[in-house]
Amino acid sequence: MAALFQIAMRSLRRHLRRYLFVLVVLALGFAFISVMSALAAGMARSAENAALRHYAGHLFVIGRDKQAGSIMVVDHPRQVTDAIARSGLPVQRLLTRTHAxxxxxxxxxxxxxxxxxxxxxxxxxxxxxxxxxxxxxxxxxxxxxxxxxxxxxxxxxxxxxxxxxxxxxxxxxxxxxxxxxxxxxxxxxxxxxxxxxxxxxxHRETLTNLMELAPAQWSVAGIFLPSVHDAPSWARRLEAELAGELPTAGPIETKDALTSAIRERWQGVRYFSVSLPVYVSEVTDLLAAMELASWLLLVMIMLVVLAATVVTYRVVLHDRAREIGTMLAVGFPRPWVVAALAAEAAILVGIAVTAGLLIAAGISQAASLLSFDWIPGFEIFLEEGRLRAWYRPATVLRNAAVVLGVVGTVLCVMVVSTVHRTIPALIKGETT
Amino acid sequence: MNMTMQKCAPSGGPSRTPMTVAFLAALVVLLLPAPAAASQARDLERLRRADAAWSYLDSDFSAEYHIVQDVPGRGRSTTVAAVFRRDRQDIYTIVILEPEADRGQGYLKQGDTLWIYDPVGARFNVTSSRERFQNTNARNSDFTQSTLAEDYRIVGVTPTQLGRHAAYLYDLESDRDGVTFPIMRAWITDDGRILKTEDFSRSGQLMRTTAIPDYQQVAGRLIPQRIFIIDALEGAMIDGRFVNERTIITVTRPSFQPVPNSVFSKSFLERIRR
Incomplete structure (x- = not known):
């Protein structure tokens, strides 16, 4: 195995000029993919942090008194906190706020x-x-x-x-x-x-007093969960628990449902169990659209990289056909030759991915020096007015695996196809 | 006191004089509230007369309101609105005639619900009577009947002089839901004309002052002719001095002629646009 790796490295160094274009195309392609993913993740994280800071929680219980102009007030704070406790929510923090x-x-x-x-x-x-x-x-x-x-x-x-x-x-x-x-x-x-x-x-007590609420009353309970992703399902659970004790608005899955639930007429205070994604559904929708767009872009970049790599690698294999034919003629087994060439391709893609990651880090750093707060409405995606890329290890590994998997597989297929040609054909320089 | 009673009760003779005094004193105490009650009734009646001058329960009312808004540092703007009221049903319709940019905007109040109509989007939205009217210092609730006697309790009434007018200064307070200003001072003449009001927040902060220097006689009734509203909080610092925002409303072409029912409908506001 070590011998195979050494031969592959030696061969790569010898044919570096031939491989340079493949290397540059792959590195830039992977850098672009990484930057896109990291910026999208960073923007999503900034928006989520901004929403978390603003609403103070992943899941909320809100009381609304329709007769008092739909003012937010929880008339039965004890029952609400008891329901939260009974529901089995993995509560990390529970904050109560008065909201005018x-x-x-x-x-x-x-x-x-x-x-x-x-x-x-x-x-x-x-x-x-x-x-x-x-x-x-x-x-x-x-x-x-x-x-x-x-x-x-x-x-x-x-x-x-x-x-x-x-x-x-x-x-x-x-x-x-x-x-x-x-x-x-x-x-x-x-x-x-x-x-x-x-x-x-x-100060909460000052506002509670100004709004003429009882000292023990508040407007909203914000619950912090381990992850925002589970918030909608926990909201359903909490809604069911609250419904047993208090008048509730029913399950609310979307912003439109929340809006129409608020528009209804009712007597007294009605309780709403709402998750953060419902509250910020416009932002969530925008992020989902951005993620979809970034995925489409990634696929397109992947196809371009793949096309450029295939064309260039085909030329490389064509140039090396005689060498491959000679190796087979002197007795190297075909599987061994395939393995040597595949190792070359794998190392090539590995170097490209590493270089791409370094380039991506440089681009992200440069992007973070620019201010984007002049774009109306874009502030929500910024931290301190700057774009912050977020290189999640899982995303980096996923992107690397995709590039290695797709490009590596295609290159291996090309290697196998070339090596399995006849020795005279290879020595004549025929690869197709 | 108890000792005196014990002494007086059995004999009756020598203690007659103190008993008479006590009886008379009790009588005075009992009779004393009568003038106070009469005075309170008069104060309340005067307040009701003031309400009546702003409420038209026996007929429809229509007029053109010229509203001049003076924002320090930003100049004046004029809004002209046609106002149609039917106080007995607690409804009104207001159509904006000027400025040209807002022409066709309208308000329709039906009981507790107040709609605002935007002709650009051809949409009705619910608004609150507490909101500012067309971004002036008037509130949407200023265009409906007055219910001071119903909404407020009289805390004190003091005879006073306001300019050349003899008036009574009413200190009013309210705990009623929906009454925007919980504390109010009102200068009211004996014939029920409100000359000036000051509206306060629950904590006693002056919010706005309203003065009604002129009334006009229409069909045997007194109705306000000019209304000055001075916002205590909104304004601007000009040359280091706080200058309040103010609004002057002039009521012209007042009429108590019947207004067609169709005017008090959403379709009327939609038709006006077309």
Whole structure:
């Protein structure tokens, strides 16, 4: 085996000029495939992280009171947490938040911003999320007081507010009345994605009080699971568990189903069990479309690489026909010759894959130096305004296996086909 | 007190004078609330008269509203709207006539539901009566009947002077769901004209001030002619000074003539577009 490898290496070195084109085509092709996969995975991870930070969980239980303008409120927090415990969910963390949704506005020196999301949070409980934010001004402090408000950069820009400014929050109570509170800007987050466009965080108890909810009530329970992929099936399980105790909206599998469920009329509070993929289905759909597009692109690149490799390798085999014929004529067994040539091809593809990976890493690094936050709506796929490639070992191995498998198989077939020609034909230089 | 009673009760003679005093005192205490109750009734009646000046329960009402919105640093914009009200059924229709860009937009209120019609997409969307009307400082709820006496409880009434008008300053509070401003101060004349109101949040933050300097007499009724609304929170810093956003509404061509039923329908707003 070692002898075979040595002969293959020697032969490769001897015919390096002939193999150079195959090597370059394969390396560039694999680099392109790797970059595409890693960027797609990195964008998906950025979007998932942004969604996780925003919604704080993979799975949610939300209460909505239709009579109070569909305000989010969990009137029976104990029953909800009991149902979560009974459902057997692999809960990694459970966070509860008060959510004023779009029933709130911020005012500063006459400027105003109607918030899309105003979250009342326990900063100490959510330290792991808040320490992951990118802050333009100020920084995370788990001991932030009850007058704290953390606003996103677009909100700060529109209010022309900075850290330390006192701003007025106006909130609609559960009964539909207006209440106000002066808050102090403690930090400004850099998130200018669709999530952060009109978002603010404040102390949960302060918001709960402003919305005239009972101290024990909250709006949403966010559950962190080991993986987002299982969230939809766990949502069904939790929905079934909740339905035994409380009025629920039924299983919700899509964003459209959620929208129509919210539009229904009901009395009192109804409970919704929703998974993160449903909440961010637009992003999920976009990522699925991107993944499909990247797969199609990968197939096309693969075909191009394969065609270029086959044509070039055919020329290489043709050039080496006499050498192969001579080896057979002096007594080398055909299987041994096939094995020697196949080893050459395998080493060739292996070198190409390694080189391709190094090229891909260089391209990814270069891409991460460029800013893409000028593309509207693209921020959600960026980390700190930059594209971040994610080289998942499983994906790299899969891509390498595909290239090795497809190209290697085709080259081996060509080798076998050539070696099994007659010796006189090979010595005459006939390979086809 | 108990000792005196024990002493007085058996004999009756020498303690007659204290008993009489006690009886008279009790009588005074019993009779005292009467003037207070009468005063409260008058205050409530005045508030109801104020509601009546803004509510037209016995006939339809239509008028053209010229709404000038003054945003500091951004200039003025004018909106003209045709308003049709049928307060007895709690419905109204508003059609935007100007500016040209918004022409054909409409509002249809039927009970608790308020639709806004967008002629560009030919779509109705549900909106809230608490929302700002056409991005002015007026709210959609400002175009419907007044229900102060129903919504608020009177915390205090103080006779006062507002400019050249003698008025009563009403301190009002409300816990009712759906009442946007839980605290309100209203300056009301004895004949029920609301001269000015201040709306506050639950925490006592002034949210907006409304002044109605002029009323007009139409078909024997007083209806507002000009309404000034000053937003306490919206505005801009101009030369280091806070200048509030303000809206002036002028009510022209008021009429109490019957309005066809068809006006209070979605199809009316759709037809207007065509």
């Amino acid at each position: 949704f779009d029933r709130s506005s911020l005012f500063f020196h006459g400027a105003s911003v109607r918030l899309k999301d105003l979250f009342g949070v326990d900063f100490a409980d959510e330290a792991f999320l808040f320490s992951g934010f990118d802050y333009i001004e100020g920084g995370f402090d788990p001991g932030w007081d009850r007058e704290t408000v953390v606003i996103s950069e677009p909100v700060a820009r529109r209010l022309r507010a900075r850290v330390g400014d006192q701003i007025v929050l106006r909130v609609q109570t559960r009964g539909g009345q207006l209440d106000t509170r002066t808050l102090v800007v403690r930090a400004i987050t850099a998130d200018s994605s669709i999530f952060g466009f009109a978002r603010a965080y404040m």
